[in-house]
Amino acid sequence: MTTGPGAGTTVELVKLTKAYGATVAVNAIDLRIAAGSYCCLLGPSGCGKTSTLRMIAGHEDVSTGDLLIGDRVVNDEPPAARGTAMMFQSYALFPHLDCVDNVAFSLKMKGVPVEERRRKAREMLDLVDMGKYAARLPAQLSGGQQQRVALARALITRPGVLLLDEPLSALDPFLRDRMREELKRLHRELGITFIHVTHSQTEAMALADLVVVMNQGRIEQAGPPRELFNRPHTAFVARFIGGHNVIRSADGLRAVRADRVQLGGGDLRTDGTVRALEYHGTSVHLSLDVAGADDFAVIVDEARFYDAPLAIGAPVQIGWNHADAHPLAS
Template identity: 80%
Template sequence: MTAGSTVELVKLRKAYGATVAVDGIDLRIAAGSYCCLLGPSGCGKTSTLRMIAGHEDITDGDLLIGDSVVNDDPPAKRGTAMMFQSYALFPHLDCTDNVAFSLKMKGVGKEERRRRAAEMLDLVDMGKYAGRLPSQLSGGQQQRVALARALITRPGVLLLDEPLSALDPFLRVRMREELKRLHRDIGITFIHVTHSQTEAMALADLAVVMNQGRIEQAGPPRELFNRPRTAFVARFIGGHNVIEGGVVGDAGRCAVRADRILLGGAELPTEIQVEGTVRSLEYHGASVHLSLDIPGADEFAVVLDEARYFDAPVGVGDRVRAGWSRRDVHPLAS
């Protein structure tokens, strides 16, 4: 398989008339890394992916793959391959011919292209289904065939457009594991668009949070989770409470992780304490998730270990005291 390629976006911009979808972003994706572009609908992540693929023209800025500016190169000349959300398999072709189709279009002989298709199907554990039509496969199996078809061109960059969104939750976890394994085994650059924070955390070594066409923050998932730069990142990545300045004595807006908060009475061993009312609670097995109404916080979540919660359970409508340590307060830039 081809070694992974670096991808660099330099002041990359995409406008549709007066509407700016991607607003002059800078990003470098190292060769062989797994990058997830994530954010809400309309944030610009899919337009960015499609510009990298060559399926959208670049309005301004430069796109480099390896050492080459590829702004005007057609998709087939970029060393990239795209796996679409819908999989887009040909219904009248079996798995082997679906995977081999792009090689057929390039004039590769039948024996060679079928041999390489068989190798790709084995790579994604679909060799035993080589003769089946797409209609005879499950959604997860169709996805594996689509992956094999993208990889057969030996790209330096694999582009994935929300590849797990159509799968049920159990299969989504299985396919996350499969994507991680393939990335490790193949070693090329993966760029994966998703709206799922969980997906990005599980897969990426570089997570890029986008909002209104701009990059809010980019870095390793753990860095984004523990040190969100803005209130938007803290809320979108999840697991944090955003508290307005002055509510608990701090001058600026800050974030506190929901799993660092304790509930109790006046004996709480924390420097910062507030009172609120339990609005809702959910039992998640290993943990219990509560939502509190607290002045100065639009949403205030508490995640307690199951045993800790049931040592002193509370119910909806109860008045409670919540507390956390000052060392767990994370200041936000905006």
Template identity: 80%
Template structure:
């Protein structure tokens, strides 16, 4: 495979990203194992998976911060395997933000333009535009130590965006924030993605984050892609038991028919002696744990043939016939709510 266009230049609109049999070794350890993936121009892609699954190594190869052991990486129509980060049309926002403590917000954002020789007045003007984009204009003269974590993150975003990349790479950008700020910053990332139209590639271990942000969710496990697709497809039609369990909200049931998944919020519960749900499948079990979540109640059952069998009930339905830990119950579901798994 050869390059068809030059790698120079940072387009204002999104670029496609394509991984072809991409592999990464650290000594004898295989971190990324021959993955194929195409991210459309302007997409919001989340690489999702547990620690050690290969998602950060994949992101760093796209950025040019890790060498590719084998395979090809294309940005736009260009193979960029050997290109330095500055020539890829990408920008990366690091998990630690990596702001310069001795520079104010304006100079932090303008730093990459300074390195490119852009005149001071021009680079500071463009930095102020970026700070305005992320709603940080009023803090332009402050040092990073004078900002909250969420404000530092906005400055780091502005610094990444000032180069006008075709692809913005985000390495677990919300992990250091408290739950309230995480929700606010998800809204900000979605807004920026919509307004700018560039391609976002976002690494996270949070299923909620991936579902809320992405139009392409890529679930990784042990260096491979288990499943890639729109969030609703991945949630409702998991290919494997790993995806069903990792995404959450599903039970994996193993019986003579093989491995199958059923959503936790499609389960109906009743007492064993009088259970008649009008369901096609039933299991008896014992309530092991329950948690009140406001609009819903989450229960965990001990049942044969399933690990950590979960049930999510509407609050009013649960309190119509409340249960306690240790109660025997019958869990039932309809055949239409069963999804077969390939592995």
């Protein structure tokens, strides 16, 4: 429940479903997002994450189930009545308006007097470190600067929930890292609920306190990033989160982290052949052909690898400890 202007709001999905004709994009999902949390909806293209975000925003109708924001069922409420704001992937800035008027636009639509709305818009631009560009048009800004303006525009209504649709996907790697830091800072300072759609595991792990992994319209697993990484429930989560090997054995499927696999050591051992290797600075990543695994990766400390380097095609014995083999449900 909202506790004041800009305070975080709980979001709850109860058997929430979205169907487009015979195609079910979101299939009866249950999820509770605590007030003030940073939630990332994570998954491949077509998994249902964007449809879920758009239902929360009110840009898609709910087929069945309930959507609660705070203590209200908002299935039939228009976007403006939900206490949410959405930052679109395309930014959708008005090309003929300067930064101040872009940010102030929603307040203009609400009838806020010009001086008051422009003052509030400048405050928001300062918050995202764009105050000195207030008089510029969108075409005079870089992609990262346009994104900051779009973020300020979303925040000016003091929403209880900020919705972000792939907000970092158009940025180069350096800017992406900078904007991750900026989003974390704003989340911490504003205390509102962030719901962020991404297909990037790195992005979700770096930003969220709740990661929701989706697959084919369902939630495969939801929890804190460290829990998902260390205790994936399914082979899909283990593979999609990355850094894990999924191994078929007589005991069923198991996941072993690539950095827990040892060259020539461990309680459980098997043989493989080096298929590829990549130098990553502090580590070397090996791809192996191993019986019982579709893909097998090993991450080796740089100094240790180059003490006894391996070539592509070389045979290698690998192993891991019993405690590092995590059972998977499927």
